[in-house]
Amino acid sequence: MDWHKRKNTKANNSCYYPRVHYHFISRCLELAENGRGKVSPNPLVGCVIVKGGSVLTEGWHSEFGEEHAELSALRKAGDLARGGTLYTNIEPCCKQGKQPPCTDAIIRAGISTVVFGARDKSNSGSNSLRQNGIEVIGPIAESLCRRFNRGFFSLSENGRPWVTIKKALTKDMKVAHEHVTSQEQDEWSHMNLRAQHDAILVGAGTVVADDPELNVRFGIEEKRDPIRIILDPNSKVPTDSKVLTDSDADRTIVVNEKMPIPDLMELLKEKGISSVLVEGGPKVWESFEKSRIYNEMISIVEDY
Ligand SMILES: NC(=O)c1ccc[n+]([C@@H]2O[C@H](COP(=O)([O-])OP(=O)(O)OC[C@H]3O[C@@H](n4cnc5c(N)ncnc54)[C@H](OP(=O)(O)O)[C@@H]3O)[C@@H](O)[C@H]2O)c1
Numbered sequence: 001m002d003w004h005k006r007k008n009t010k011a012n013n014s015c016y017y018p019r020v021h022y023h024f025i026s027r028c029l030e031l032a033e034n035g036r037g038k039v040s041p042n043p044l045v046g047c048v049i050v051k052g053g054s055v056l057t058e059g060w061h062s063e064f065g066e067e068h069a070e071l072s073a074l075r076k077a078g079d080l081a082r083g084g085t086l087y088t089n090i091e092p093c094c095k096q097g098k099q100p101p102c103t104d105a106i107i108r109a110g111i112s113t114v115v116f117g118a119r120d121k122s123n124s125g126s127n128s129l130r131q132n133g134i135e136v137i138g139p140i141a142e143s144l145c146r147r148f149n150r151g152f153f154s155l156s157e158n159g160r161p162w163v164t165i166k167k168a169l170t171k172d173m174k175v176a177h178e179h180v181t182s183q184e185q186d187e188w189s190h191m192n193l194r195a196q197h198d199a200i201l202v203g204a205g206t207v208v209a210d211d212p213e214l215n216v217r218f219g220i221e222e223k224r225d226p227i228r229i230i231l232d233p234n235s236k237v238p239t240d241s242k243v244l245t246d247s248d249a250d251r252t253i254v255v256n257e258k259m260p261i262p263d264l265m266e267l268l269k270e271k272g273i274s275s276v277l278v279e280g281g282p283k284v285w286e287s288f289e290k291s292r293i294y295n296e297m298i299s300i301v302e303d304y
């Protein structure tokens with residue numbers, strides 16, 4: 001039996017899939033990372049075309065409004081794509097947007113099998129592919145692929161950006177007013193929290209107290225600094241604070257009015273922000289907690 005026709009080993013349990021699918025979908029996620037910070041509110045997408053058991057070409061979505069991952073891999077493959085298997089971490093799109101639908105290019109190229117990671121209910125190309133005789137396998141590793149694009153799925157399914165609240169706490173679970181985290185913890189949160197959200201948000205009180213830089217300083221070579229959002233309804237932020245004067249000052253957005261969190265979410269959405277890390281302080285956390293608008297809360301506890 002062909003590997004790509006193998007059925008899941010445990011019926012109806014999408015956690016089980018052939019290792020080879022998982023391997024290439026993981027590669028799609030690696031490629032998709034190249035678009036981090038550049039493609040929102042579009043999803044991060046990578047694509048691999050495989051033929052005769054080896055990789056023919058790879059592609060990714062690199063810039064908002066530009067070529068989709070599938071198109072990029074198909075363009076590089078040319079006529080060789082005929083009869084190949086196309087892997088992508090999100091179901092190929094079928095609607096005309098800033099770019100033509102990927103389903104058209106996949107059909108034209110003569111791809112015989114498409115394997116995708118997560119469904120995209122807003123732009124689901126599977127039916128059109130199947131109607132054109134293409135075998136479609138998926139979703140494969142759906143929770144992994146949805147989590148990877150949680151900002152995109154939050155915007156398209158909940159109509160607002162994904163919100164993560166991050167707190168640094170003392171050992172007795174009190175809000176830390178000094179730097180209590182270790183270098184290792186800071187590196188972890190820069191790489192796994194700051195670098196993975198489109199924006200970081202703090203209140204004026206935090207800027208006044210700490211004069212933070214709110215950038216990604218550890219672990220990643222390429223620049224992936226999120227947009228900085230400062231809530232400052234009473235104009236307390238000093239004009240010489242780092243967020244207003246450093247070399248990334250043009251990436252700082254100051255909100256000068258008291259805003260219900262749902263309205264703030266609309267504002268972020270208009271700016272193409274799909275995920276936001278709320279770093280504090282306590283007044284801002286309270287605003288979010290009262291509004292019940294957040295997805296996750298991560299507490300980093302004093303390390304000694
Ligand atoms: N441990 C940690 O993880 C952590 C993280 C950050 C900061 N901190 C510490 O927390 C302290 C500062 O916290 P804080 O509570 O005083 O200040 P804050 O939360 O940083 O900022 C408060 C400001 O945000 C505004 N704000 C809150 N919700 C808003 C909304 N929905 N729309 C518009 N503006 C809104 C408030 O407006 P109003 O004036 O109208 O209320 C106030 O001006 C510092 O000591 C800092 O070191 C700790």
Ligand SMILES: [Zn+2]
Pocket residue numbers: 068069070092093094101102103
């Ligand atoms: Zn597409």
